[in-house]
Amino acid sequence: MTEHTLTTTTTETGEDFTTSEGLRTLLHRLHAAGPAAWEHDPTAAELMAFTAEKYAPLARKHGLDPWEAASAAFDVMRTKAAREATDSWAVITHAVRITCIFEERAQGLLCSVHQARRPHVSAFHDPERFSDRENPLTDYHPAFQIADNPPTTHDEDVDSLASARACTSASSAVEDAIALFMLLGWPPATARAGVEHVCGALTRIGTRQATYEALRRDKHARALLDIPGRSWTALLKALLGNPHPAYAATTAGRGVLLRLLIGETLPVLLRDDDLILAVSLAAPGCRDRHGGDGS
Template identity: 40%
Template sequence: PWAVVTRAVQVSLVAEERAAGLLCSTAQARRRETRDRHDARRFSEYETDVVEFHPVFRTAAAPDGIGDDEPAADAGGSRLTTVAEAADRLIALFVALGWADNTVTCAVDYICSRLMESRNRAAAHSLLRRDQVGRAFLDLDRSSWSTLLRLVLGNPEPGQRGTRAGHGLLALFLCGHPVAEFLADDALVREISESAPAIARRASA
């Protein structure tokens, strides 16, 4: 069911981002004991000396700890983007730039289902890149398929890790980035348009 797939994908992406922040493996990031840990940060990242404000260096607790255990509200009180919403925005972006609606919808659904079964995005990318059956089912040539995987799941090259290209559009949409932001990226727009299957390009011409 789609609800199960989207929830599993969301959990997988969140765990991967947490692992990057905590400098640990994805498996460790999924554990309950890591939920309250903050991302690793260098002392030099703080304008104020960390000793002056970080809770671990305090010598006395506040008189009452009311509210200390309450989860922090999302910045601005905005609702978090779901995986289904992120996938819909991703599909809308590709359709606006020349991809056939049915083709990209089936492709994104297929990618998300494989992502659910994989350890992380890099593993899913490696699996899908060699998936000749899936590519044939979606009727995509090798070039369109490779570009789609790289843009959706992120560039797997080590040098791209931590960059926008490395995160991939699905993760960026999940983090709340709007479609308009990517439509303003001329290089991305050109890459998506030029990677559209030939049939879709002829139909939109």
């Protein structure tokens, strides 16, 4: 980070706080004079004006006001670490840079700076507008769907029979999907764990698009299943379909699970050259067999 090159400033008391040695001397004097010295000492006021100018570019880089950076510097200047450091300005600059980063992160996450400093909070992405997604939230989120009219007794009987058949059909589709991945070089344990995890998430979430969006960012699940990133992405696209609107009416957009449920068989899927190529090349360890790193 490159700050403005500021001219040497010597105060009426002969203190040059633009150098680390001069700053260290001034900080020791202000500390010895007590907390009120920062409020009444004219040199302290000059120091803070100098600090605001010095860190203005850094503040603007992170969308902050220069005096927010100066405030962060003030907090550091009162610490023993800044007073005793060999290069006091270096300590202060590092602390201000870190503070600016987390100030900007906190604004993006709509939380406090204290929370933004915590890894389990800063790991989240910034809030998004509905319009930021390729597929509008209203197209797939259950909260925006309209429920059908309450079924009659006859409808309930028909629905129960259809539900039983659907369960059988869904179970067969899952087993056929696992068999497809195993035939194309995926380890049996990995194929079963991956397909069953995706199906479980699909049952819980309700739609293929929403399930794809949720799972593609689920690094914890991928790590738990021990599936490389490229293989995980290929697994999701193969099972759930490519979420891009351009593929909506194609076999690539429907995905293996839907194709099996609407009547396509495993032999039919094995004649889909694009699907076979994508799944087989993404098999875990495939690149190791061809000289790659397999990550």
